[in-house]
Amino acid sequence: MNNLTKADIVRGTLIVLLLVGIALLLVKITATLMLIFAAVLIAAVIRAFSDPIHHRGVPETLSVLLAIVLIVVLLTGFGWLFGHSLGQQFDSLGTRLTEGYQTVRAWIAGLPFGAAIQSATPDVQSLFGRALSVAFGAVGILTNFILVLVGAIYLALDPGLYARGFSKLFPKQRSGKVLEALSESGHVLRKYLAAQLITMTAVGTMIYVGLSIVGVPSAGALGLISGLTNFIPLIGPFIGAVPGILIAFADDPEKVVWAALVYFVAQQLEGNVLTPIVQRHAVSIPPAVLIFALAAMGTLFGTIGIILAAPLTVIIYTLVAKLWSHETLGHQVDALDDAKLDGDSEDDS
Template sequence: MNNLTKADIVRSTLIVLLLVGIAMLLVQVTATLMLIAGAILVAAVIRAFSDPLQHRGVPETLSVLLALIIIIALLSGFGYLFGHSLSTQFDNLGSRLTDAYNMARQWLASQPFGRAILSSTPDIQSYVGQALTVAFGAIGVITNLVLVIVGGIYLALDPGLYARGTSKLFPKKHSGRVLDALRESGAVLRRYLAAQLITMTAVGSLVYIGMLIVDIPSAGALGLISALTNFIPLIGPFIGAVPGILIAFADDPHKIIWAALVYLVAQQIEGNVLTPIVQRHAVAIPPAVLIFALSAMGTLFGTIGIVLAAPITVVIYTLVADLWSRETLGHEVDTLENAGIDDDSETASE
């Protein structure tokens, strides 16, 4: 009995050391992990376009290629219609933001409370520059994008291959359950991205229309910034509102209230009207979970971690609910049902 207890202690110690070693290794390859996460995100977007084609009888490989053509055509069409206008607006926005940022700092410095705020606030321009350097300086932004896109295409062409390979890292008796959980997480991620695209488009359009109404310069660029930053939950809308507030302040300080009202109305419509509708077809992550996920991902992986925190949390949340809460603890949870997804159809499509 004593020998068995010692063996258990040795086994447990080795497991702990192994986990610590894996954690230390993951810290050293954070950039690669973010590239993998980005590739999975690209693959999920491609599969969101290709799966409806597969349901209509198109072979898997051909459906992925057609999805790529559709995505490229949509992006090219958007660039053709709005590229020149947006490029001009972004050029103007860049110069205006620099002037507006300096004006805002000067105004704060002239206020009794402003000096304390400025002394405790980092220089945004240098902070953004450092963040971009950390995110892309090691390999280069072009190389990173190429790796993510090419990796995403390979993942989209045969996701079952990589899912089956991952399932083989677990005991054989559990590999089937792991494989099902991976399929479910992929389905939920695609639904989540579709829901995010709807809300991002809506918020960007509302901000664009609102800025035109209140006569704020570069309304199109500000709308696009709001749409893109809205991908980051909770803090994204605040980040996206900063350029518009600064531009309004530089154009006319009295317009700050109108600009803030535009962002407030857009977010209220998104939060109280659109989100409840689209979340019927996508998993809803509790806000507290997202807050801590953003904090953890930001600490571990920096700016890119914050950007990818939500989709990564969606996948982890689904896997934990399926493999731990349902399979291990025996609770009745069904992430696919909550997301409005047919389990049988998704499994068959894989």
């Protein structure tokens, strides 16, 4: 301690202040961080389409542009085939949900202690209205969407540029390993998103078919909602089931049991049959990790954090397994065999 000079003390103090300042800055720009990660997700989707084209000898930039055109064509084709029908169903969905919500509240009021239950239940319509005002306020959802989309295109055009820049934040002798880990995390993320797309499509289709058979109105829109909310692990299926249950109750209380059965069977088939098959080719995150990741991301970033918690956890989980558990501590990472993060584990002593 006696060998420390004033310059050393000043330098150490400045480093501490810099770290504290960076931490405070990150807290202030949490929304921007989520926009950046959303751009990374879209860029991963674009690269998933462009890589097969690039492997056929097409230049990288042209393959990315062709991938964007292909995605637009696919989305346009989906809208042309199903847009009119789904549009009509979504037009009536809002009215039906309001009727269903009021019907359920009236039914609860007739129960013993119904008034106490109602007073303890938040006003969903008021909460939804505040959520919309937040979404469309300030910068606005359209501006954020354009920002994310443009950022995603730039990231997809040259991901190596940004990866190399990020690796320069680490010691030079470790930058190669950081680049490998970033490349691996991108590969794992694409596999995870592909697996999610399969399960979301399957769940949405099963819900649509099941509710149509049961006779619940707006089955197509409800199936689409269930498929989209299935992107959120663990709690997404319950969120997606709420509109269907409400509409079934408003249409005919006897349909509630059948609607609930449709959701239950679809989720059981997805969780016990489809997901285990799909996850043989994609990374699997332990459920407890996902639970706490959802809680942490929801606390830090709000609703958008909950939506993006799973893919963000996949990236963090992969980077920690690759850079810390495997490279630094020398452990064989068995939990991520499918992601091939321990491919050189034979060299571990």
